[in-house]
Amino acid sequence: MTISEKVAYLKGLAEGLNLDTEKSKEGKLISVMIGILEEIGLSIEDLEENTQALGEEIDVLSDDLSDVEDVVFDEDEDEDEDDEDYDDDWFEVECPTCEEPLVIDDKALADGMIQCPNCHDKFALDLSDDTVEADEE
16 A cells, blocks of 8 residues: 555545544644645655656666677777787797897798897797797807
């Protein structure tokens, strides 16, 4: 039973008692109190309706935000996949002179000669056995 229904029941009880709302002080008081309760009941029902509507709007916004998050995070995952593909074009070798790790690309690998940026020593790459090894020259 809603608050408005309870107030209506209370109003019906007061009318059933045939309270004299014109002459009796108690009757006037009860009549005014029932009027106030009716207004409060209507206000509460309006608040409940507004709360339900806001809750539905929040659900819609939450779904939209979830869609946005999916798009944003999917782009990050795609970039990571691109980075993995990009890593295939780079190789790491160690300088035979200073033992500094060097990262080289396909072009440097195809040239066959590498100059270490650390010690400036030049060396050739041995591509036998599908491994990249440095041979000093």
